[in-house]
Amino acid sequence: MDRSLAYWLEEARAMGITDAPSLSVSPSQAPPQVPVISRGSGVEGLLAVEAWMGDCKRCGLCNSRTRLIYGQGDPRAELMFIGLGPNTADDSAGYLYSDAAGELLTKMIEKGMKRPRSSVFLAAVVKCKTQAEHPVKADELTSCMPFLKAQIEAVAPKCLVLLGAPVLAALLPGINDLAGQRGRWVEVAGVPAMPTFDPGFLLRKPEAKREAWMDLKKVMERLS
Numbered sequence: 441m442d443r444s445l446a447y448w449l450e451e452a453r454a455m456g457i458t459d460a461p462s463l464s465v466s467p468s469q470a471p472p473q474v475p476v477i478s479r480g481s482g483v484e485g486l487l488a489v490e491a492w493m494g495d496c497k498r499c500g501l502c503n504s505r506t507r508l509i510y511g512q513g514d515p516r517a518e519l520m521f522i523g524l525g526p527n528t529a530d531d532s533a534g535y536l537y538s539d540a541a542g543e544l545l546t547k548m549i550e551k552g553m554k555r556p557r558s559s560v561f562l563a564a565v566v567k568c569k570t571q572a573e574h575p576v577k578a579d580e581l582t583s584c585m586p587f588l589k590a591q592i593e594a595v596a597p598k599c600l601v602l603l604g605a606p607v608l609a610a611l612l613p614g615i616n617d618l619a620g621q622r623g624r625w626v627e628v629a630g631v632p633a634m635p636t637f638d639p640g641f642l643l644r645k646p647e648a649k650r651e652a653w654m655d656l657k658k659v660m661e662r663l664s
């Protein structure tokens with residue numbers, strides 16, 4: 441298989457095409473050292489990150505996962521969305537935003553921003569299953585953060601969208617006031633980033649959709 445197709449195939453699997461091949465990398469292939477990820481290296485860099493992670497057990501979240509969930513989408517996307525981590529549904533499905541919140545996110549991207557979901561990259565701060573009743577601990581965020589930073593380096597998006605207060609706090613320690621920060625550009629790993637509401641929150645509080653849409657319009661203006 442042409443490896444440059446692999447991440448789009450992951451997205452195809454995410455969209456319900458179940459016979460697309462997996463990107464799984466054998467732990468035995470994992471290099472012992474931190475790889476050098478070239479900026480904008482795309483699928484090559486993303487696969488190096490996966491190999492680096494191997495069968496990661498660097499934090500306690502490994503104990504509850506069915507599988508590692510790396511992220512999916514265009515390896516050279518100009519726009520990357522970052523959530524906190526896979527939930528139980530994602531852990532079962534094998535990809536991020538697999539549930540009703542994911543359907544809403546797809547609508548926001550495709551109907552609102554007028555671009556295919558497959559043209560963006562969906563990533564998460566932690567790659568193992570999270571549970572709403574157990575907030576992700578600081579040491580778990582710290583353990584997994586280098587992988588996300590390396591993914592940002594590989595994809596080299598023009599903009600990030602940070603989905604929810606825990607993501608904002610994880611990426612910008614000390615800032616957890618999403619209501620006060622949303623709609624204002626911040627910077628993460630040298631990339632402009634727009635904090636906004638998580639789609640799961642928008643399902644519970646639909647009246648906040650208008651504010652989320654205002655945030656996404658700023659992202660569209662920046663990309664135009």
Ligand code: SF4
Binds near residue numbers: 493496498502583
């Ligand atoms: S959450 Fe990240 S650091 Fe922790 S075990 Fe999973 S992949 Fe490793």
